[in-house]
Amino acid sequence: MALSKKTKEAFLGPLSLNNPVLVQILGICSALAVTVQLKPALVMGISVTIIVALSNVVISLMRNTIPMRIRIIVQLVVVAALVTIVSEVLKAFAYDVAMQLSVYLGLIITNCILMGRLEAFAMTNNAFDSLLDGLGNGFGYAWILVVVAFVRELFGSGKLLGYQIIPDSWYVANGGFYENCGMMLMPAMALILVGCIIWAHRAITDGKENK
Amino acid sequence: MEKFYQLWKKFGKNFEQGGKLEKLSSFYDAFDTFLFTPSTTAKRYGAQIHDGSDSKRTMILVVMALVPALLFGMYNVGYQHLLATGQLAEGLTCALFWKAFAFGLLAVLPLIIVSYAVGLGIEFVVAQIKKEEVAEGFLVTGFIIPLIVPINTPLWMVGVATAFAVIFAKEVFGGTGYNVFNVALITRAFLFFAYPSHMTGDSVFVRTSGTWGWDGGQAVVDGFSGATPLGQLATSADASLLPMGFWDAMNGLYPGSVGETCVWAILLGAGLLICTGVASWKTMLSIVATAAVTAVLFNRFGPETAVANYPWYMQLLSGGFLFGTVFMATDPVTSARTECGKWIYGALIGFMVIVIRVLNPGYPEGMMLAILLGNAFAPLIDWCVVRANINKRMKREAAL
Numbered sequence: 001m002a003l004s005k006k007t008k009e010a011f012l013g014p015l016s017l018n019n020p021v022l023v024q025i026l027g028i029c030s031a032l033a034v035t036v037q038l039k040p041a042l043v044m045g046i047s048v049t050i051i052v053a054l055s056n057v058v059i060s061l062m063r064n065t066i067p068m069r070i071r072i073i074v075q076l077v078v079v080a081a082l083v084t085i086v087s088e089v090l091k092a093f094a095y096d097v098a099m100q101l102s103v104y105l106g107l108i109i110t111n112c113i114l115m116g117r118l119e120a121f122a123m124t125n126n127a128f129d130s131l132l133d134g135l136g137n138g139f140g141y142a143w144i145l146v147v148v149a150f151v152r153e154l155f156g157s158g159k160l161l162g163y164q165i166i167p168d169s170w171y172v173a174n175g176g177f178y179e180n181c182g183m184m185l186m187p188a189m190a191l192i193l194v195g196c197i198i199w200a201h202r203a204i205t206d207g208k209e210n211k
Numbered sequence: 212m213e214k215f216y217q218l219w220k221k222f223g224k225n226f227e228q229g230g231k232l233e234k235l236s237s238f239y240d241a242f243d244t245f246l247f248t249p250s251t252t253a254k255r256y257g258a259q260i261h262d263g264s265d266s267k268r269t270m271i272l273v274v275m276a277l278v279p280a281l282l283f284g285m286y287n288v289g290y291q292h293l294l295a296t297g298q299l300a301e302g303l304t305c306a307l308f309w310k311a312f313a314f315g316l317l318a319v320l321p322l323i324i325v326s327y328a329v330g331l332g333i334e335f336v337v338a339q340i341k342k343e344e345v346a347e348g349f350l351v352t353g354f355i356i357p358l359i360v361p362i363n364t365p366l367w368m369v370g371v372a373t374a375f376a377v378i379f380a381k382e383v384f385g386g387t388g389y390n391v392f393n394v395a396l397i398t399r400a401f402l403f404f405a406y407p408s409h410m411t412g413d414s415v416f417v418r419t420s421g422t423w424g425w426d427g428g429q430a431v432v433d434g435f436s437g438a439t440p441l442g443q444l445a446t447s448a449d450a451s452l453l454p455m456g457f458w459d460a461m462n463g464l465y466p467g468s469v470g471e472t473c474v475w476a477i478l479l480g481a482g483l484l485i486c487t488g489v490a491s492w493k494t495m496l497s498i499v500a501t502a503a504v505t506a507v508l509f510n511r512f513g514p515e516t517a518v519a520n521y522p523w524y525m526q527l528l529s530g531g532f533l534f535g536t537v538f539m540a541t542d543p544v545t546s547a548r549t550e551c552g553k554w555i556y557g558a559l560i561g562f563m564v565i566v567i568r569v570l571n572p573g574y575p576e577g578m579m580l581a582i583l584l585g586n587a588f589a590p591l592i593d594w595c596v597v598r599a600n601i602n603k604r605m606k607r608e609a610a611l
Contacts, residue, residue, distance in 0.1 A: 172365075177365060177367070179365075179368070179406050179408070179409065181371075181405045181406070182404055182405045182406060182407060183401060183404050183405035184405075186404065192379060195383075199383075
């Protein structure tokens with residue numbers, strides 16, 4: 001089955017040229033909050049991807065029966081149900097990470113990317129395209145989180161996924177010269193890092209997203 | 212000035228082609244451009260621009276004003292080292308004086324080199340990318356950075372912080388003249404928040420170990436603490452503690468960031484800056500006056516803590532207050548630009564610095580945060596002043 005150009009675009013666009021974080025500047029708050037370490041960022045990225053994809057499909061299937069005047073409420077109910085399921089699953093099987101994510105897991109409901117995709121895409125497209133669009137946006141969001149969390153955990157705590165990367169003997173406390181950068185643990189630095197990624201992204205794509 | 216200029220030009224003849232000192236002509240040229248270029252001056256009569264001063268000349272004047280503080284800072288670094296290792300027990304001799312200075316020179320010079328190398332390196336790269344001339348903006352910043360950090364700050368941290376500040380506080384805003392915050396202070400703020408254990412505490416302000424292996428391994432004398440006066444105040448349980456006297460503060464032979472301790476050296480610089488009109492005396496006066504009033508109020512009505520009871524004139528002479536007032540709050544780019552705004556801007560800083568010192572024991576010194584806050588408010592202050600003026604004139608127009 002050859003995919004139409006539009007279908008491909010639904011999946012590939014959000015990864016770079018129409019990235020929800022880099023280009024549409026959506027979902028910034030959670031990107032700042034959960035990226036101190038790589039593990040919660042990965043879990044957050046996967047959770048959001050699953051929720052966007054599934055809610056996109058559900059709304060897309062229902063799109064012809066939803067009355068226009070109450071569509072936001074219907075969308076919210078669908079998203080809220082999915083978020084609850086995901087957070088219960090996480091609490092059951094990955095309790096530590098769920099605790100680290102704390103309120104931000106529940107706040108996926110208010111993640112701008114979700115409502116944005118439902119309104120802009122799922123309401124007007126078929127279920128398969130919506131699924132791809134949801135996955136694309138989810139991954140587009142997730143890779144930013146992973147990059148930011150990678151830098152923050154590596155330079156802020158000297159670890160990756162909880163494993164010590166920077167040798168212990170480098171630290172000043174052990175007679176070395178190195179010290180972790182406390183700024184990396186602050187949300188301000190996440191904002192600056194996201195800014196840097198946007199900067200690099202703009203420099204590479206050079207305004208292609210507007211064409 | 213005219214006489215000096217004539218002398219200078221006569222001196223310069225030596226450097227011309229075939230002159231005695233031809234080989235050194237680039238040195239003469241450098242100083243000539245620093246001091247006298249552009250040399251076009253106004254005609255004697257009629258309306259005209261008084262002085263062709265450009266940013267290069269302004270910058271070099273500030274650097275000159277900073278030299279006394281730097282020289283004294285170097286000496287103090289060595290002096291504190293000798294004091295801590297008990298080498299001054301017999302009193303200060305001529306040999307020890309020079310040893311102190313040489314030690315300080317060796318300790319401070321790497322800081323200056325790192326700050327200039329990193330900052331100018333980035334400036335050159337950015338200028339190359341943007342295809343612009345290299346701006347002079349970093350001359351002063353690079354000179355101030357070594358003066359406002361503790362002497363024991365690791366060099367790579369200074370490098371990282373300088374790079375961060377130049378890129379994120381200056382270049383992303385458009386380069387020299389467009390920055391919202393003072394770049395040197397952002398460097399310090401980055402160090403402060405990223406590596407707090409190397410920026411505060413008792414072990415960072417006095418170098419007890421050797422410098423490049425020289426004079427290391429000396430035993431520290433009994434009772435040595437290494438705390439700055441403000442650091443002692445912040446942690447003191449004794450509400451009447453007075454860590455130093457008036458003349459101690461004036462002479463500046465106490466632990467602190469490299470260039471901030473000696474009041475005489477800073478006043479010399481302030482004199483030069485005010486005489487040449489480079490820095491605004493209004494900003495300085497406003498900061499000092501407001502801080503004095505705030506400190507007096509805390510003296511009288513404040514909580515029963517050592518900092519609140521610290522006499523108001525000592526508050527003004529301690530820590531980085533004067534250095535910040537003279538050299539950083541007056542930065543023409545980041546301070547308020549309207550004349551009335553300068554008073555408000557100064558008042559905000561003067562008030563905040565004492566409030567931070569007294570009410571937040573986590574920050575023994577509040578000058579850095581106070582000035583950064585002032586920087587953030589400066590555009591708003593200017594906007595209000597300009598609006599108020601417009602409204603006033605509109606009313607006057609309407610009345611006519």
